Amino acid sequence: MNNEKIIDKLTEENFDSMFVFKPENIKYISDFYPTSFAYLVIANDEPILYVNSIDKQDAEAQSKIETCDIKKLSEIKDLLVGNIAVEGSVDFEYLKYLTNDISKLKMSDAIEKARMIKTSDEIDKIRKSIEIASKSIYEIDFTKSEKYAAATLEFNMNINGSNNPAFDTIVASAVRSSSPHSVPTDNKVETPIVVDWGARYDHYCSDITRTFIDTERQEEIWDIVLEAQKAAYDVVAPGVKCSDVDKAARDVIADYGYGDYFIHSTGHSFGLDIHESPNISFNNDSLLEENMVITIEPGIYIPGELGVRIEDDVLVSNNPEVLTRKLPKKLDFVI
Amino acid sequence: MNNEKIIDKLTEENFDSMFVFKPENIKYISDFYPTSFAYLVIANDEPILYVNSIDKQDAEAQSKIETCDIKKLSEIKDLLVGNIAVEGSVDFEYLKYLTNDISKLKMSDAIEKARMIKTSDEIDKIRKSIEIASKSIYEIDFTKSEKYAAATLEFNMNINGSNNPAFDTIVASAVRSSSPHSVPTDNKVETPIVVDWGARYDHYCSDITRTFIDTERQEEIWDIVLEAQKAAYDVVAPGVKCSDVDKAARDVIADYGYGDYFIHSTGHSFGLDIHESPNISFNNDSLLEENMVITIEPGIYIPGELGVRIEDDVLVSNNPEVLTRKLPKKLDFVI
Numbered sequence: 001m002n003n004e005k006i007i008d009k010l011t012e013e014n015f016d017s018m019f020v021f022k023p024e025n026i027k028y029i030s031d032f033y034p035t036s037f038a039y040l041v042i043a044n045d046e047p048i049l050y051v052n053s054i055d056k057q058d059a060e061a062q063s064k065i066e067t068c069d070i071k072k073l074s075e076i077k078d079l080l081v082g083n084i085a086v087e088g089s090v091d092f093e094y095l096k097y098l099t100n101d102i103s104k105l106k107m108s109d110a111i112e113k114a115r116m117i118k119t120s121d122e123i124d125k126i127r128k129s130i131e132i133a134s135k136s137i138y139e140i141d142f143t144k145s146e147k148y149a150a151a152t153l154e155f156n157m158n159i160n161g162s163n164n165p166a167f168d169t170i171v172a173s174a175v176r177s178s179s180p181h182s183v184p185t186d187n188k189v190e191t192p193i194v195v196d197w198g199a200r201y202d203h204y205c206s207d208i209t210r211t212f213i214d215t216e217r218q219e220e221i222w223d224i225v226l227e228a229q230k231a232a233y234d235v236v237a238p239g240v241k242c243s244d245v246d247k248a249a250r251d252v253i254a255d256y257g258y259g260d261y262f263i264h265s266t267g268h269s270f271g272l273d274i275h276e277s278p279n280i281s282f283n284n285d286s287l288l289e290e291n292m293v294i295t296i297e298p299g300i301y302i303p304g305e306l307g308v309r310i311e312d313d314v315l316v317s318n319n320p321e322v323l324t325r326k327l328p329k330k331l332d333f334v335i
Numbered sequence: 336m337n338n339e340k341i342i343d344k345l346t347e348e349n350f351d352s353m354f355v356f357k358p359e360n361i362k363y364i365s366d367f368y369p370t371s372f373a374y375l376v377i378a379n380d381e382p383i384l385y386v387n388s389i390d391k392q393d394a395e396a397q398s399k400i401e402t403c404d405i406k407k408l409s410e411i412k413d414l415l416v417g418n419i420a421v422e423g424s425v426d427f428e429y430l431k432y433l434t435n436d437i438s439k440l441k442m443s444d445a446i447e448k449a450r451m452i453k454t455s456d457e458i459d460k461i462r463k464s465i466e467i468a469s470k471s472i473y474e475i476d477f478t479k480s481e482k483y484a485a486a487t488l489e490f491n492m493n494i495n496g497s498n499n500p501a502f503d504t505i506v507a508s509a510v511r512s513s514s515p516h517s518v519p520t521d522n523k524v525e526t527p528i529v530v531d532w533g534a535r536y537d538h539y540c541s542d543i544t545r546t547f548i549d550t551e552r553q554e555e556i557w558d559i560v561l562e563a564q565k566a567a568y569d570v571v572a573p574g575v576k577c578s579d580v581d582k583a584a585r586d587v588i589a590d591y592g593y594g595d596y597f598i599h600s601t602g603h604s605f606g607l608d609i610h611e612s613p614n615i616s617f618n619n620d621s622l623l624e625e626n627m628v629i630t631i632e633p634g635i636y637i638p639g640e641l642g643v644r645i646e647d648d649v650l651v652s653n654n655p656e657v658l659t660r661k662l663p664k665k666l667d668f669v670i
Binding site for chain 2: 035036053054055057058086087088089090091092093095102103105107147148150151152154155158159163164165168179180181183263264303
């Protein structure tokens with residue numbers, strides 16, 4: 001069914017064939033995630049997966065589409081007929097093997113477009129990924145360094161059924177919390193502690209942030225961020241502009257005088273990739289649709305002082321579901 | 336010094352400027368590894384790093400080249416003068432913003448070429464990465480499932496100073512060892528156990544495999560693989576064809592009648608990426624050079640029965656150094 005959507009979109013865009021290279025897109029179409037060089041060709045309304053010998057056995061067991069032995073890229077020219085689509089993210093270097101005239105190749109986001117709207121099977125996998133991530137945070141060990149804490153959390157996710165972390169786990173404590181992408185250090189953990197983490201279940205991500213606090217000042221900022229998050233939740237619905245969701249959160253933070261300290265977007269879609277379209281940002285006027293899964297993650301980062309972020313995952317519908325709702329916003333912790 | 340090599344190569348290739356996008360290449364040139372969208376422009380023999388606000392503080396602290404606020408890609412057209420080089424791995428979709436005429440863009444592997452030959456600073460980081468990986472294997476826990484064992488190893492690498500694993504750790508036991516890229520399962524660990532793992536230290540990889548064995552049949556295969564590995568070691572030297580190193584290992588395995596069961600290349604170069612050029616394969620006639628760092632990793636995989644691989648890391652020179660030599664080929668283990 002996913003694949004019909006993609007083929008319809010390609011036809012609509014007047015393409016006759018497509019070369020697919022990104023592992024996440026191959027997984028989406030075939031249900032098999034390649035561990036080595038692999039590609040997929042869509043031609044005559046039919047996708048075919050090409051894998052090398054190392055992946056053959058697993059691909060045949062898992063793929064729901066036809067699977068063949070990989071050929072040299074130069075040998076698949078004949079399969080790519082008519083108007084040829086490629087992914088925007090395909091490596092430039094491969095293209096010369098696919099056609100004698102690169103200028104004939106055009107990008108299509110047919111697959112990424114299909115991936116924006118999650119199927120019930122995908123939503124189930126994201127739920128499972130969230131369950132693993134949520135369960136694992138209770139066993140994080142804050143008694144040593146930020147790095148140690150991140151390692152304990154990733155370990156717990158792994159043994160709770162995650163393939164691997166959805167992204168490098170962030171444990172940013174004390175003044176380092178004021179940098180949203182802070183890398184865990186050997187410093188001892190102190191409040192506030194921003195923990196941003198996610199699991200992968202059958203390659204589907206989760207993405208959560210909690211900030212552990214214990215002073216009045218931290219609580220003051222935390223309350224504003226939570227209010228901003230709630231304001232954004234209230235706006236989420238099919239047909240709403242992404243920029244309006246961003247604005248709802250941003251306005252709350254600006255009203256409290258911290259507008260300059262909310263230095264990233266309010267959220268993003270995710271699924272097989274941790275960052276997918278649409279981005280929930282001030283300048284993205286595209287519309288939310290039913291069954292998108294997005295993060296809502298406002299934050300305030302005061303340089304040299306502290307940072308606070310609260311991030312939850314939301315299933316877009318007329319009655320939006322906070323998929324991470326079982327995980328309390330405030331968590332007890334022991335240092 | 337690295338950068339002079341790159342600029343000389345670009346000049347030699349008749350390029351006037353280059354757009355650099357791959358995080359590993361940005362790290363190589365600037366010493367800063369971006370955590371979000373960033374790029375680097377080389378023009379007038381000078382590299383400049385462009386990062387967004389989230390990375391600004393860290394980039395300014397770590398980068399050894401000039402660092403600026405990121406601009407929209409369409410705004411850097413003016414910076415890219417004359418003949419413009421791009422990486423082969425650059426995303427196709429970015430190219431249209433860099434020039435009005437994509438056909439003018441040409442690929443250059445000037446950076447990958449420079450990266451093939453490791454500097455002493457890089458070799459030190461690889462040594463450190465190997466030290467972390469080696470130390471961590473002694474604490475792997477085989478008492479539960481393959482997944483659990485992999486999680487304990489990754490945890491130990493993390494707390495021993497790895498940024499994150501160099502790649503998804505392989506723990507493939509019993510019959511699953513016969514698939515070289517096997518993903519750890521919930522099955523209980525049984526011999527033979529192929530463990531293929533690596534750390535990252537300041538983004539530099541290590542890559543090691545040990546196979547834990549305990550039957551005569553396993554030992555028989557293991558001995559052949561070790562003999563093949565030694566045969567390959569003996570050939571390694573500057574000026575030797577990669578294919579000759581592959582052949583040395585492959586001939587030993589073929590002589591014992593297992594030629595059809597050695598189903599991958601003998602090794603590969605690594606550094607900031609886990610797979611770099613050159614590949615040590617039967618069809619790669621390029622020459623080894625002083626200060627390349629490569630893996631030597633022959634294996635025998637008998638479908639439905641077992642697999643054995645032994646992998647070590649070698650610094651190429653006239654007196655090649657096995658960087659992983661401190662880690663015994665045979666490790667004691669407890670299940």
